[in-house]
Amino acid sequence: MTHELLTIGRISVDIYPNDIGVDLEDVTSFGKYLGGSPSNVAVAAARHGRNAGVITRTGDDAFGKYLHRELRKFNVDDTFVTPVKEWPTAVTFCAIMPPDDFPLYFYGRFPTAPDLQIKAAELDLEAIREAGIFWSTVTGLCQEPSRGAHLAAHAARPRTGLAEGQYTILDLDYRPMFWASEEDARAEVAKILPHVTVAIGNDKECAVAVGEGTPDEQADRLLAAGVEIAVVKLGPEGVMAKTRTERVVSAPVPVETLNGLGAGDSFGGAFCHGLLSGWPLAQVLDYANAAGAIVASRLSCADAMPTPEEVTSLLAERGRLVPALAGAAAVPSHTTVSEGAAS
Template sequence: MMSSPTEMTQARTARTEDDELDLLTIGRCGVDVYPFQTGIGLEDVTSFGKFLGGSPTNVAVAAARQGARSAVITEVGDDPFGRFVCREMKRLGVSDRFVARNEDYNTPVTFCEIFPPDDFPLYFYRQPKAPDLELTASNIPIRAVRAARIFWFSVTGLSAEPSRSAHHFALDLRKGSKWTIADLDYRPMFWQDEEIASREVGRALGKANVAIGNKEECRIAVGETEPDRAADALLDRGVDIAVVKQGPLGTLAKTRQERIVMPVTPVEVCNGLGAGDAFGGSFCHALLAGLDLARAVQYASTAGAIVASRLECSTAMPTTTEIERVIAEHPDIRPVIEKR
């Protein structure tokens, strides 16, 4: 009989202190403050919820929710929100042993507005600088980075020093590792300009073997938005797997041997902001479970759809049982595989 999520979380938190990690992510974290009222602007909202946030952190939570031993390399402020972040990580099954405290900058807060089905403006409060961009090489746990089965980074962490150098220090430790995944999570407000973003993302791609992003993120990374051309360009940069997310048009995944198209799972969208993180964490879980690429994309896409139907991000991540149930409920929605 499968253990309860609470029992699994307690066991994972105990194991990650000494064992090899399944998933180690690096980068953004903070507090998401989401409105409980949808379809209205923040100026009219009267009640909010406070949640753990930051894309790499959410990815770690999504994988932990499905049994992975996960941890995050990041920094938080030495403040109440920083304490909340660490406490919530542990509650959701993610080790906080690589979370540093920064006395100079506050833990960032992110607000959003929710206008279903496809308008979810984000407001980042990360000035004058977010602690997670203050990571240095001294924050990188060398042994853990080398040993982790999957290492996940977001290109946001490349947007400023010293975080950029810290990321490359970690990526250089991964040489020869099986799974190093680049999340092409481009946020223009974090970058000085697109030219710098394209240069830095391109530089990091050479150190990853999987790249995941939407069409706009692919434009920044490789100068292409048409999904097939974007995927081919990512493969030309040296990755083994290229995944292009297309929102309601589904997902395209490519290797040098096959092309996979995954349609979307129909849901009533509440908040689409956490779907990409659910996709990422569930994709990692599928790789760890030894699923083939088509099944991994199906699994990840389904998880993304589930979270899009919910309000929050981190605490909305589905269990393995939930994902498999939704897949079983839609037997006609399956990946289409073409050999290349």
């Protein structure tokens, strides 16, 4: 089976409080959800009708069984999800303090976690090679054997241009607790970037990858490293995507934030859907922005991933360009300039 999207890396059980605006020590009840950024991205893409799978590992325990069950529930292929006897399935707690405070507490990830025990020799390189999009994160590079597996997977991918419709995406997802230093992370990212078609990150993540600078300077450095689409998230200013010939900025889609933790994963799954659909870059960004906003307005991550109908409905409500209405009258929500004007 050829996957339209195949992700690799982190998976966990997310334990999120049902009590909103309460410190974690005072929470009285919780909900249990599938978590882990690459796994959430696969779920998000599956919600958009894409054939998605994930390469990861869980503990050989009840939580591992739960994660298999959840992946299947969301129509994500779990063929490449295998157990590790030595380490328990990782669990992540958070507190939910809207609008912008969502501290995470990782358990079962130190000194290692099952999803960091992915081994190069166990990879199905043909499946990785054939996938329409292969998605990985910087977190997967933080220790061996996962680091070697990620390098082997990226080396197996064909180096195709945008015209071929096959993409290798690196989520610059930098989490300092998993690294000795930013310099160590930057060195590992530098090894991967020549194999990457698209890089996605916020200002801090881009700074770790290619150094401090303006969003345009960071995007230019990613392009110089071999990336063909550099996506820099601008926080309240929206998101920018830049190629060697185009610069697009998509304004944010305002919503009342409940839990911002899954918004980036929803953005990622929707972004993949837009690329696979062959939409113009501006349209891909608008759609992904709306998908991320929807999840930010909801409690959970994987369970909150929107359907295409929900995304297009929000875009229409906000007067934004809807994919099905391309060419019809709509309020422009992005600007596109030539490379010369963007510098």
